Amino acid sequence: MKNQCGYRRIPGWVLFVGFMVCVLEAGPSLPLQLSLEEGAWREEVLGHYNGAIRIHEQLLEQPDVPDRIRVEAMHRLGICYTMKGNLIPAVTLFLKLLREFPDTEPFSQKASHNLLLLSPESNPSDRSWFQDERLFLGDLALVLDGALTHAEVYSATEVASEMLGALRMMRRQLSGQDLQSVDRTVQAMESLEASLASPRTAGIRTGWTQSPGRSWMLDRASLFAPDDANAAVVECRDRLARALVEEDAVEIRRQAGRAARWADPVVRAGRESLTAGYLKLVQESTAAVALRASDGRFREARAVWLQSSRTLNRAFGAFTLHVSGLSDFPEEIRPELVAVLTGVDEALQVIESTDASNDPMVLLSAAIEQVRGIEGRLMLPSNPKSGGNHSVDPVNPAALDSPSVQRLRRWAEDWVAVRTTLGAGDLLRARQLLKPYEL
DSSP states (O other), X not given: OBOTTSOBOOOHHHHHHHHHHHHHHXXXXXXXXXXXXXXXXXXXXXXXXXXXHHHHHHHHHSTTOOHHHHHHHHHHHXXXXXXXXXXXXXXXXXXXXXXXXXXXXXXXXXXXXXXXXXXXXXXXXXOHHHHHHHHHHHHHXXXXXXXXHTTOHHHHXXXXXXXXXXXXXXXXXXXXXXXXXXHHHHHHHHHHHHHHHSSOOTTXXXXXXXXXXXHHXXXXXXXXXXXXXXXXXXXXXXXXXXXXXXXXXXXXXXXXXXXXXXXXXXXXXXXXXXXXXXHHHHHHHHHHHHHHHHTTOHHHHHHHHHHHHHHHHHHHSSOOOBOTTGGGSOGGGHHHHHHHHHHHXXXXXXXXXXXXXXXXXXXXXXXXXXXXXXXXXXXXXXXXOSSSOTTSOOOOGGGTTOHHHHHHHHHHHHHHHHHXXXXXXXXXXXXXXXXXXXX
């Protein structure tokens, strides 16, 4: 067949065969190069660092990888870990690159520069990357519960494979008891994957629910510091995921409502920040799942939940919302405290970046007004009596010396001092005073 210009159109299957011949003649370097470029695309364009990490890890596991590709993959893997805040594995990779490929420019020079920047900050006690992966594995374990309960074998196989990839990546960076736990979990997941591939699937769910590996992945207690408000957000998401397994639409809506209550104070402020982005994504994803569950579309809801868990992990990892003395405050006030500290955290970021688009004085003034408002509410008596002297506001005497009120007053005093320091033009001192309030 010819087109209107008189040239013969080449059938699509011929082009495909020609492409495959070129790939085979080019040898193994072309697929490796394509993998490298795919990882770079995920890292630089999409910002999906976990996806890029897995691609680079798989590439480095292959035999006979040319040095030029291996070096770039190692370097990009280190950059991905750095961008996620996982400094220990990043430093390890840059050191390995320099030790094994000292004369490979420009990557050896870049690795040296990165080590200079990272080494002072890298600390063996920093386990944020480990917390990151543990949280994501727990999310996937709950998705796997649903897939097995409802005999969704294809989805279960997909999730099990993803979990194995994450576990194999983790074990490269661990030792001691952590490594033993991961190894036991890898064995359990390999057994599960083999069972899913066999025609006889009876008893798979029972074996999975009794697996020590599943228990380890769902052990959230050891992952959060006492002042981390994100523990409550993760608990809410976990309860929703379990309700998805049970196909309990009422409980799903209830947990979506809890997620919204955590997000609303921050989202309503209308300021762009990591905290606002994270909580908004939690709110939107739980609402989307609840909507489908209300219509009885549970299978679709589980698919949405899996994708939202991936997105949260890739975009935010092990997110921390550190609120000092969080347990001192009533539960209903805690989301509001996160909103207040989000504004203070943004003021700190503005000071550190000298961003002219926002005024830290305005942000701090708003935060001071908010904490004083919260303090006023805490000072009210729980059961105010009618009558009496209305010229004086009722006050709960017991609240005057309560830890929560004292803490709020200390915050307000500190932030007033920061405003004064900013007014004097001392940005360095202002930054030092605000650093303890970084979320």
